[in-house]
Amino acid sequence: MPHTSRRIKTQCASCSLKELCLPVGLQSVDFEKLDGVIKQSRRLRKGDYLYHSGENFQSIYAIRTGFFKTLVSLSDGRDQVTGFFMSGELLGMDGIDNHAYTNNAVALEDSEVCELPFNRLDELAQFIPSLNLHFFRLMSREIIRDQNVMMMLGNMNAEERLSTFLINLSQRLAARGFAANDFVLRMSREEIGSYLGLKLETVSRTLSRLHHDGIVSVEHKHIRILQPQVLRQMRSQSLSKACSES
Template sequence: MPLKKTSAQEITLSVIKTACSNCNLQELCLPYGLNETEMSKLDELVSTRRKIKRGDHLYRAGEAFESIYAIRAGFFKTDVLLEDGRDQVTGFQMAGELLGLDGISTEHHSCNAVALEDSEVCIIPFPRLEGLSREIVALQHHFHKVMSREIVRDHGVMMLLGTMRAEERLAAFLLNLSQRFTARGYSHAEFYLRMTREEIGSYLGLKLETVSRAFSRFQEEGLIAVQQKHIRILDIPGLKKLMTHQSA
């Protein structure tokens, strides 16, 4: 149901629920820093949602690029496929994060986005976003920051893949998840992994067995408690130390 500008008295519960101006992810997502008037303009733009079932694709590499997506709820992975069949997970995305920025470049998506649990995204038609960000300085600037942040994040992953040993990579991965869950108001010490050992390994440039062994080792050393996908982090400073101090 597409949504038109509404006066105050016409606002229904469902409208309230679907507007950026009422979204509790504002601070993490695209609307960051907008005033009320600006926010309501953005509301008009971001009016449709899409639910994606666990295991389904939000988009696939090669498809025409039309929109970016803000994750309203759920958890995704993005991955890239090489001609010879090898693939790699390039990232895991959670609520408030944007998907699809890779597609702007060629006007075709360059990776696959797959839901790792039942999820919902806000659809942001890209040409209209460009239009609005010509009007709203704060939106333009924040969008640029978000793209830049993605570049910085990728440099961090390159660093991880290029210089860290297996256990350092996994420690960095867990600390990163912990920090992102914290920013969303969840426990920083206890969470369910949405992805398999193989997907973690793919992201970290390791084989699934190595990931599994590293988890076991962390458990032996009292750094974490693992049971399958359920993780409890017991010693954050310990993990940090392991990450930086190991191979000086």
């Protein structure tokens, strides 16, 4: 029976990602309210836009499965990838101010999201203080993340940026139960470059160098981190420099 009309009702209580996108200690009555608010999950194909910049803001989205990039555009066509997002992470919080998204959100593989209508969420948060606080924390986390990117763009060389990027991906994958040191990149060299403030050629060259040095194995999009501890040290290599000099 293809295309059943039965709606796939999301159920937060049984969702394996609830530790990632919800506060701990919710009661079953809270989950009921929550399930009443959260809309049926939405499916996207690779390349689909979840929302566009400038579009009227209605909802925040939690990623159930898949992988996304967000990007902001300048009027002249230049754009900047502002983040990569995986399961359990939230998208769209930039839209709360101004009632319009400032980013575009694009699926980098077939994905599925839970839609959280913001006006209902806001009202729900009144009754579940821990949920309210949780959203504050998630937004705070997004601010911290963005500031770390600023640090990267403002102070690091290409090698440090790439190592930081790979270690960060590795940690987030590990937190979801995937292999930390063996994974497939969902994004192109150009998208990595845009995120890191580098050209795609520089990304390619830097990865080649890491490969040549035996620190990671790079076979197109298949990455294996061979020497995690070395890669970690490279994130702020001038630290080690400073130490060995003094």
